[in-house]
Amino acid sequence: MVKGKVKAGKVDCQAYAQTCQKAGIKAYPTVKFYSYERTKKNIWEEQVNARDAKTIAAFIHGKLETLQNQGKRNKDEL
Structure with missing residues (x-):
């Protein structure tokens, strides 16, 4: 699966509604990608x-794969 490639977690939005609301979860399932830099502009949600x-x-x-290809293109442009 994705073991070793990403760190993942899940939240029960019924039990932790405030957490999900704070994270902006509006539909289920939602996957959020957070950059290691952890800035709001680097959050990607799908x-x-x-x-x-x-x-x-x-x-x-x-x-x-898409993110990796974008990173390679950005490095090539430098």
């Missing part, structure tokens, strides 16, 4: 139109 683990993992892999 709504996932699936509920099974394999589909969500494939979605995350695709987004990681």
Whole structure:
């Protein structure tokens, strides 16, 4: 799956409504990508139109590939 590639967690928004509200969660499931820099401008959020683990993992892999390719292009431009 995505083990070793990303750090992931999950939150029960019914039990921790305030946490989800603070994070801006409006739909389920939601995947948020946080940069290691942890600044608000580096948060990338996507709504996932699936509920099974394999589909969500494939979605995350695709987004990681996109981010890696963008990083390579940015380095090439320097």
